[in-house]
Amino acid sequence: MKRIAILGFALESNAFAPPCGRADFEQRGYYRGADITAQARAEHPAIYSGICGFYAEMDRRHGPAGWQPVPIVHAASQPAGPVEEGFFRELLGEFEAGLQAAGRLDGVYVAEHGGATATHTHDPDGEVFALVRRLVGPDVPVVATLDLHANVSDAMMNSVDILVGYRTNPHVDIFERGEEAARLLEELMAGTRATAYRVRLPLVGPSVTLLTAEGHPYGDLIRLGQSRIDERVMNVTILAGFAFADTPKNGMTVIVTTRDDPALARSLAIELASAGWNDRQRYVPRMIPLDEAVEQARAVGADPMAPSLLFADPADNPGGGGRGNTTYILAAFLKAGVHGCIAGVFFDPALVEQARRAGEGARFRADLNTRESARFSEPLSWDARVVHLHDGRFVGHHGMVEGKTVDLGPSAVIALDGITLVVISKRQQCLSTDFFEALGVDVAGARSIVVKSRGHFRAGFQHLFPPERIREVDVPGLTSPNLANFDWRGLPRPVFPLDPEAGWTPPA
Ligand SMILES: [Zn+2]
Structure with missing residues (x-):
């Protein structure tokens, strides 16, 4: 029976964002051993989809009892800054111990992102791949999947047999690339020699x-x-x-x-x-300036017959290491009196707490970014009303979160004049209409939407917003294009x- 090790480290590092460590990975997804297998075969998994695809293909070929997964560790964070060296070394230690304890292996699947940096090196992904190769030796096939935002080093290239990158952006083929990794690994285990x-x-x-x-x-x-x-x-x-x-x-x-x-x-x-x-x-x-976005949002807010518009804030994309809390667009829309707008998801645990203390229906003075120190994340204070409080957990229906469990942490829907703001406690980008609708916010009825996302939102909003009704706004931020x-x-x-x-x- 084929014994396949499964492991991986998934981080996209923004050099201009604060470093990240164990807590960031534990919040997003840190799975060990049998939990990886349970997640991979779950109906609504939270683990990285490539692993689910890999298991699905192997199960199809051999039956779940016909191959032996040797799951080790999979650690994934939201995109953030460079990973701290101390934590990264601990993780490498876990990979090493797991591979040493694994016994005979026929192959390895590495579910990596490939876009990480660390405080001590620009190539932690290369260190992961080199470690795997050193431990399993030259003859055991190793296949890795990579995000298409991966930056490839010689160490990455030389340590694995095949690198399989995503082919879609928004990334809606992650599961399929896991399946492809399984097919290619099977071919290598059957004796095919790959040259790249x-x-x-x-x-x-x-x-x-x-x-x-x-x-x-x-x-x-x-x-x-x-x-x-x-x-x-x-x-x-x-x-x-x-x-x-x-x-x-x-x-x-x-x-x-x-x-x-x-x-x-x-x-x-x-x-x-x-x-x-x-x-x-x-x-x-090709982005539009902020004053043009303000003008367009005000115009559609005042004309119920005009097609609604979606404004993306690609410069503050948590999916690229942004903090998800800059206020450039929000402040400009508020000052211009934009109506019928919904915005989110805005990362501010302290603001959620403020709304919870006030209670549903209450009016309060909303203080944004009181506990945030990142550059560009400026404070803003505005009169607000608590529309709804929510635990932030739901199963998605659209785009990259279709069928997946999403956890925004404790969340609040608050109304600031004509703008409804969805505030969350676990930093992430707005991937679909679910991020509003699951919290009771009516996306189809809005005149305009503002999303903290660079492009992945497109897969989860396309049923309401075709590309010609999407604007990318040029404002400052850690992920400015x-x-x-x-x-x-x-x-x-x-x-x-x-x-x-x-x-x-x-x-x-
Ligand atoms: Zn990516």
């Missing part, structure tokens, strides 16, 4: 330019890559990477894995990288579009 080639481009696309729907350059490139899968090409992975990690390994990366055909892996990777580079002008962001706003230290320079003069020629 990687090309990295000096192209660091701002987050809002990295959508994969029709009409977007990154999606076009991924689809071109997929059109080349055949009996020789096992996998084509094209990772846009995560700009805010700010590391020397940043840059769009094409990885082609073949069935032992190194020449083909190389030529196809270079061909795809060239196509991506030739398309680089399409990675320049306006890359010139940041003091970069690690990025290889020059890179496009930050440095318009950046150049690249395909290797001879």
